[in-house]
Amino acid sequence: MNAPMPNLMLDVARLRMDFPILSQMVHGKPLVYLDNAATTQKPRAVIDCMANYYAEYNANIHRGVHILSQQATDAYEGAREKVRRFINAARREEVIFVRGTTEAINLVASSYGQRLWPGNEILITEMEHHSNIVPWQLLCERSGAVLRVTPISDAGELRLDEFERQLGPATRLVAVTQLSNALGSINPLRRLIELAHGVGAVVLVDGAQAVAHLPVDVQALDCDFYAFSGHKLYGPTGIGVLYGKAALLDAMPPWQGGGDMIREVSFAKTTYNDLPFKFEAGTPHIAGGIGLGAAIDYVSKLGQPAIAAHEHDLLSYASEQAGAIPGLRLIGTAREKASILSFTVAGIHPHDVGTILDDAGVAVRAGHHCTMPVMTHFGVPATVRASFSFYNTIEEVDVLIHAIRRAQEVFG
Amino acid sequence: MSDLRDLYQELIVDHYRRPHNYGPLVGANRHAEGFNPLCGDRLTLSLNVVDGMIKELRFEGVGCAISTASASLMTDALKGKTEAQAEAMFQHFQALVTGTDKAEAPVSLGKLEVLAGVREFPVRVKCATLAWHTLLAALHSVKQPVSTE
Numbered sequence: 001m002n003a004p005m006p007n008l009m010l011d012v013a014r015l016r017m018d019f020p021i022l023s024q025m026v027h028g029k030p031l032v033y034l035d036n037a038a039t040t041q042k043p044r045a046v047i048d049c050m051a052n053y054y055a056e057y058n059a060n061i062h063r064g065v066h067i068l069s070q071q072a073t074d075a076y077e078g079a080r081e082k083v084r085r086f087i088n089a090a091r092r093e094e095v096i097f098v099r100g101t102t103e104a105i106n107l108v109a110s111s112y113g114q115r116l117w118p119g120n121e122i123l124i125t126e127m128e129h130h131s132n133i134v135p136w137q138l139l140c141e142r143s144g145a146v147l148r149v150t151p152i153s154d155a156g157e158l159r160l161d162e163f164e165r166q167l168g169p170a171t172r173l174v175a176v177t178q179l180s181n182a183l184g185s186i187n188p189l190r191r192l193i194e195l196a197h198g199v200g201a202v203v204l205v206d207g208a209q210a211v212a213h214l215p216v217d218v219q220a221l222d223c224d225f226y227a228f229s230g231h232k233l234y235g236p237t238g239i240g241v242l243y244g245k246a247a248l249l250d251a252m253p254p255w256q257g258g259g260d261m262i263r264e265v266s267f268a269k270t271t272y273n274d275l276p277f278k279f280e281a282g283t284p285h286i287a288g289g290i291g292l293g294a295a296i297d298y299v300s301k302l303g304q305p306a307i308a309a310h311e312h313d314l315l316s317y318a319s320e321q322a323g324a325i326p327g328l329r330l331i332g333t334a335r336e337k338a339s340i341l342s343f344t345v346a347g348i349h350p351h352d353v354g355t356i357l358d359d360a361g362v363a364v365r366a367g368h369h370c371t372m373p374v375m376t377h378f379g380v381p382a383t384v385r386a387s388f389s390f391y392n393t394i395e396e397v398d399v400l401i402h403a404i405r406r407a408q409e410v411f412g
Numbered sequence: 413m414s415d416l417r418d419l420y421q422e423l424i425v426d427h428y429r430r431p432h433n434y435g436p437l438v439g440a441n442r443h444a445e446g447f448n449p450l451c452g453d454r455l456t457l458s459l460n461v462v463d464g465m466i467k468e469l470r471f472e473g474v475g476c477a478i479s480t481a482s483a484s485l486m487t488d489a490l491k492g493k494t495e496a497q498a499e500a501m502f503q504h505f506q507a508l509v510t511g512t513d514k515a516e517a518p519v520s521l522g523k524l525e526v527l528a529g530v531r532e533f534p535v536r537v538k539c540a541t542l543a544w545h546t547l548l549a550a551l552h553s554v555k556q557p558v559s560t561e
Contacts, residue, residue, distance in 0.1 A: 347429070348477070349475065349476035349477055349480075350476075351451055351476040352420070352477045352478070355416075359415070366451075367450065367452065368452055381453075381474050382451065410417075410420045410425075411420070
């Protein structure tokens with residue numbers, strides 16, 4: 001197949017100039033950054049707006065009477081509104097700022113989890129990231145609930161028949177990823193959520209991987225919780241979001257205690273603040289929240305459909321080219337996929353592939369991608385994972401393919 | 413590219429493809445396990461030590477070319493060595509792959525020196541040294557798996 005025409009909707013060459021890090025050389029070669037599933041690079045707009053906060057109006061929020069505190073509060077709360085719009089939450093107070101997806105899931109497991117009892121069940125899937133497995137295991141240990149796991153097919157697709165069979169009146173909570181970080185599989189969320197609600201279970205969606213690649217509309221999905229991290233959405237590390245339906249969040253006990261989450265404190269009795277502050281104890285990552293807002297502005301300007309179209313072209317081209325390499329095995333061949341090209345090369349350990357790709361300037365991830373059960377399913381200790389962003393190009397895919405062939409030569 | 417060729421020398425690729433002393437060791441009296449959870453490399457080392465001398469040693473496990481070749485070369489090199497000699501070689505090997513041996517009088521490590529290229533790849537030092545740390549654990553009868561991460 002010939003390389004497809006570059007997508008006319010995105011001027012990728014121009015967009016790349018917005019990302020200072022992308023123009024550098026590594027090992028004497030142009031950097032080809034294909035580790036976007038681990039973290040995305042940051043546009044100048046994000047970097048500048050964070051620096052600007054520290055340089056111009058650094059102050060604590062929600063308490064100062066002075067002008068800088070008001071500016072900082074406005075910017076931080078403005079970012080919350082940007083998140084609300086981005087995921088189409090009904091209300092701003094349904095957007096809780098946290099450190100990242102992992103913290104968001106732990107918050108739900110700790111707080112919502114207090115209403116789980118022996119005999120209850122939590123249903124997750126075989127393709128979950130460790131951060132959407134371990135908090136539920138810990139909750140099961142505490143509560144006596146039982147963890148059940150829906151298997152995947154050898155293509156890396158969720159076994160919908162099994163999911164449906166495993167759901168039952170004992171299922172209190174379902175936790176599922178929207179987009180698998182190890183396989184690239186997209187889950188049929190609306191169907192899963194409908195089925196789960198049918199038995200009265202609440203659903204948490206791990207959106208860490210999806211949020212940069214797929215449309216997210218929490219109301220259309222009707223999910224109860226949605227978790228994501230800023231740094232996989234071109235924003236800073238250390239900031240993320242837990243969306244929750246207001247009725248659920250209202251009924252949940254606070255998670256961490258401290259400043260900002262209280263209304264009135266006395267040694268006799270403390271009353272808690274309203275949403276979202278009830279779940280935001282302590283001074284938050286103010287610059288991070290503002291930076292996430294800037295990242296959302298940036299991707300919103302590009303438009304999700306244009307991003308998805310270009311990334312689809314990249315993934316199709318890469319899958320075809322990689323699939324033609326003898327000895328290369330694609331791990332994850334779901335019909336509905338995005339962004340992720342996970343593979344092994346016969347006779348070469350993924351870490352050795354990773355080192356040789358790095359030498360060619362190509363940054364990928366080699367390892368288990370925090371999904372050990374997925375590795376077990378496919379009988380491999382690790383995979384090489386190239387993950388694409390809208391700022392990647394067809395030419396960069398060619399560099400990747402060439403470097404894989406080079407690895408085969410080195411091990412020839 | 414020359415660094416890459418230094419790292420993946422033919423001898424290393426050969427030992428990765430066809431590791432020496434691979435498999436269980438009948439009658440072993442020392443065992444240890446090495447495991448790097450982040451990268452998933454895992455190896456079990458079994459030794460037969462008699463009167464302070466390593467009579468026989470073998471390994472099993474899964475790992476990258478560097479960790480597998482290192483284990484293979486190490487097991488070749490240590491056969492017939494005393495425990496004290498093995499520990500001294502550990503020190504020299506460690507210096508070799510981390511590049512801290514430059515100032516000292518170089519000690520010949522024979523074929524093990526093929527792994528010197530690792531020093532240009534700091535993130536891969538943990539691969540080259542996993543077998544050696546597992547060896548120390550076996551000699552000192554450490555029960556829990558050792559890691560170099």
